[in-house]
Amino acid sequence: MSGADIREFSRPMTGPALVPLIDAIEAGEKPVVAAIEGMALGGGLELALGCHYRIAHSKAQLGLPEVTLGLIPAAGGTQRLPRLIGFPAALDMIITGRRVSAGDALKLGIVDQVTERNAGEVAVAFARSVVDCPLVSRRLSTWPPLCPADLDNILQMALARAWQRGRGALAPVACVQAVQAARLPYSQGMQQEQKLMSMLFASPQARALQYCFFSQRAVGKWSMPNGACWDNSTARPIRKAAVIGLGTMGRGIAVCLVLAGIPVIAMETDEKQLEAARRVVMALLEKEVQKLAVGLHLGLIHFTLEQRYLREVDLVIEAVFEDLALKKQLFAELSSVCHPDTLLCTNTSQLDVDQLATATSRPDLVVGMHFFAPANKIKLLEVVFTSRSSPEAVATAMQLGKWLGKVSVAVANCPGFVGNRMLRPYVEQAGFLLEEGATPEQVDSALEHFGLAMGVFRMSDLSGLDVGWRVRKAAGLTGPGVPQGQLLQTQQGYRYSPLADLICQKGRLGQKTGCGWYLYEGPGGHMARPDPWVHAFLEEYRRVHGLQPRSIGQQEVLERCLFALINEGFRVLEDRIVMDPVALDVIYVLGYGWPAHTGGPMYYAGEVGLPRVLGRLEYYQRVHPDIPHLRPSALLRQLVAKGSPPIHKWMWHIEEGSSRL
Ligand SMILES: CCCCCCCC/C=C\C=C\CC(=O)SCCNC(=O)CCNC(=O)[C@H](O)C(C)(C)COP(=O)(O)OP(=O)(O)OC[C@H]1O[C@@H](n2cnc3c(N)ncnc32)[C@H](O)[C@@H]1OP(=O)(O)O
Numbered sequence: 001m002s003g004a005d006i007r008e009f010s011r012p013m014t015g016p017a018l019v020p021l022i023d024a025i026e027a028g029e030k031p032v033v034a035a036i037e038g039m040a041l042g043g044g045l046e047l048a049l050g051c052h053y054r055i056a057h058s059k060a061q062l063g064l065p066e067v068t069l070g071l072i073p074a075a076g077g078t079q080r081l082p083r084l085i086g087f088p089a090a091l092d093m094i095i096t097g098r099r100v101s102a103g104d105a106l107k108l109g110i111v112d113q114v115t116e117r118n119a120g121e122v123a124v125a126f127a128r129s130v131v132d133c134p135l136v137s138r139r140l141s142t143w144p145p146l147c148p149a150d151l152d153n154i155l156q157m158a159l160a161r162a163w164q165r166g167r168g169a170l171a172p173v174a175c176v177q178a179v180q181a182a183r184l185p186y187s188q189g190m191q192q193e194q195k196l197m198s199m200l201f202a203s204p205q206a207r208a209l210q211y212c213f214f215s216q217r218a219v220g221k222w223s224m225p226n227g228a229c230w231d232n233s234t235a236r237p238i239r240k241a242a243v244i245g246l247g248t249m250g251r252g253i254a255v256c257l258v259l260a261g262i263p264v265i266a267m268e269t270d271e272k273q274l275e276a277a278r279r280v281v282m283a284l285l286e287k288e289v290q291k292l293a294v295g296l297h298l299g300l301i302h303f304t305l306e307q308r309y310l311r312e313v314d315l316v317i318e319a320v321f322e323d324l325a326l327k328k329q330l331f332a333e334l335s336s337v338c339h340p341d342t343l344l345c346t347n348t349s350q351l352d353v354d355q356l357a358t359a360t361s362r363p364d365l366v367v368g369m370h371f372f373a374p375a376n377k378i379k380l381l382e383v384v385f386t387s388r389s390s391p392e393a394v395a396t397a398m399q400l401g402k403w404l405g406k407v408s409v410a411v412a413n414c415p416g417f418v419g420n421r422m423l424r425p426y427v428e429q430a431g432f433l434l435e436e437g438a439t440p441e442q443v444d445s446a447l448e449h450f451g452l453a454m455g456v457f458r459m460s461d462l463s464g465l466d467v468g469w470r471v472r473k474a475a476g477l478t479g480p481g482v483p484q485g486q487l488l489q490t491q492q493g494y495r496y497s498p499l500a501d502l503i504c505q506k507g508r509l510g511q512k513t514g515c516g517w518y519l520y521e522g523p524g525g526h527m528a529r530p531d532p533w534v535h536a537f538l539e540e541y542r543r544v545h546g547l548q549p550r551s552i553g554q555q556e557v558l559e560r561c562l563f564a565l566i567n568e569g570f571r572v573l574e575d576r577i578v579m580d581p582v583a584l585d586v587i588y589v590l591g592y593g594w595p596a597h598t599g600g601p602m603y604y605a606g607e608v609g610l611p612r613v614l615g616r617l618e619y620y621q622r623v624h625p626d627i628p629h630l631r632p633s634a635l636l637r638q639l640v641a642k643g644s645p646p647i648h649k650w651m652w653h654i655e656e657g658s659s660r661l
Helices: 006-010 018-027 043-050 065-069 077-085 087-096 102-108 119-130 151-166 171-183 186-201 204-218 248-259 271-292 307-312 324-337 353-358 391-403 419-436 440-450 456-463 465-474 485-489 499-505 532-544 554-574 581-591 601-608 610-623 634-641 647-653
Strands: 033-036 039-041 053-057 061-063 099-101 113-115 241-244 264-267 301-304 315-318 343-346 366-371 380-385 407-412
Touching: 006 204, 018 043, 033 043, 033 119, 039 043, 043 061, 043 077, 053 102, 053 119, 061 102, 065 087, 065 171, 065 204, 077 087, 077 171, 077 186, 087 151, 087 171, 099 102, 102 113, 113 119, 151 171, 171 186, 171 204, 186 204, 204 581, 204 601, 241 248, 241 307, 248 264, 248 271, 248 366, 264 271, 264 307, 271 301, 307 324, 315 324, 324 343, 324 353, 343 391, 353 366, 366 391, 380 391, 380 581, 391 407, 407 581, 419 440, 419 456, 419 499, 419 532, 419 554, 419 581, 440 456, 440 554, 456 465, 465 499, 499 532, 554 581, 554 601, 554 610, 554 634, 581 601, 581 647, 601 610, 601 647, 610 634, 634 647
Parallel strands: 033 053, 039 061, 053 113, 241 264, 241 315, 264 301, 315 343, 343 366, 380 407
Antiparallel strands: 061 099, 366 380
């Protein structure tokens, strides 16, 4: 039972109310035993908590995920669970919304018994054994709260954690407040629970989070401009896969495959690199085995330097260095080494997948699989199809993503695909803001206050500043042969900030070198501190270029960075790189730390109001006519002219024939 029908939350509710129903079950004179198979989530677990006993199948999972929908468990969950398992454990489950296994539920005391057999049959037998036992001690609502001496402290810490995790989300904080009310008599606690739920139920945040829930499922129903789609294309089985190139990304991808139970050939060309990868991958896998407490066959992975093992695989994911010539050469080699039916996938974040496909004997079996670092943690996968990718190849990559526990989004090939394409104008604005007088910490703090997991400069330091530097060099924006001096601030006819290039030239490549936009405790450090060197460098830069620094407010930072990113999102839609704006929102929420409680950049634009987004872009464009990314997209203008229709109708307004595919 996966709880309430989430779709019902935006419609008038029908049927009996859950709270009195659960209260009636609990107050009944006959013992009621909950038999839990599969899932007991949200209202499903709350119903089970109202029963007198709970028996779970060993594969069952239990949880209160309401927080992820912008809500609290409001059918007594916040009042019964702390009474049953204590405040600390209940707070943890309710604030995070995480699911626990039946085994853990037994240890926590949520269930009375775990069985390998049919839970219903075991529950009936159990009910017979307790039929004469008094029920008075089995009614959780009558239990006194388990208040430890340091409860105030525990609640305080939980509140701090909720603020920190929530990044502006209301529900985690409301969860703590509701659980806190479990120290009161049950009826008073329930009143508080209902009050908090009423506040959240109709909130924009809850609507946005529920939109995220359905968006993450909607992208599974992919389609391509040629009419191929999820329900007319068949995925191939993947009996064995290979990962070539065992740097950070390759290692993470190999771990994902093994965890999904897929045998893997892990290949490198250098013995030392292979050994280093073996150590890291095996350590990661052993950690997962301990964490998940599951048996995992570590022999599923075979490390090798020899290409001959590639003959046996159904699919290859290459994750070698991000260099087009190198990847093309590898793809050409794979064409002769691998079976003619083997799918060739490239884990690139921005290289032209069409060009890679032409280097092979089977362009129809080539797709991009853009994983996000760390590949074994981040849930997003961009599946990049070219004009020649076969529906079967796309279906297989999408399905593989699902097996790996990812949300796969199908996107057409274009520079930067979706995520990195939209990121470019955002990063660019941040650089301009530094030129105009802001500091990295001012920009980051505005973005983090908005709810992004990490500000743009912190994020760049984490990813490594050389990544973007390499891309800019390849695009001819910087590097040897590009005009220097006063012209530095204009490239290819438009405004260009060379600040990031200059920082890289100083050897400041981010966390890995111990300094970038911030200072770290040493190479590989994570604690970002404002760096006086960067401040002096920015002052000197502005002086040399005759730039008068001005005070820049939080609103300008947000509007310039976020609206530029959203504007590019509209261009992505115009180009039909994806079929729907929900794809952009899923990519940003899962891959780029965009706050889920705002729905994603495109949903957020709709909430702010398209006329406002357009108006502010027009304003900034007038002030900065040399920044093309601030020029409002045709689609945005068109949508405003049509009265700003809701997000699910945006694609109706794209002119036929505008596709670049
Ligand atoms: C003014 C005050 C009013 C107060 C009202 C108070 C009312 C209080 C009473 C009760 C409140 C209860 C709160 C809740 O129960 S909230 C719901 C909590 N449950 C969840 O969040 C679970 C959500 N679902 C999942 O996590 C997964 O779907 C899972 C169940 C684990 C299954 O995963 P998987 O096998 O990967 O399958 P999919 O996720 O693809 O789902 C398959 C299709 O089912 C749809 N689905 C799943 N769960 C729900 C749901 N709870 N409601 C509606 N639809 C759901 C999902 O969208 C997929 O459909 P489709 O393929 O069409 O997209």
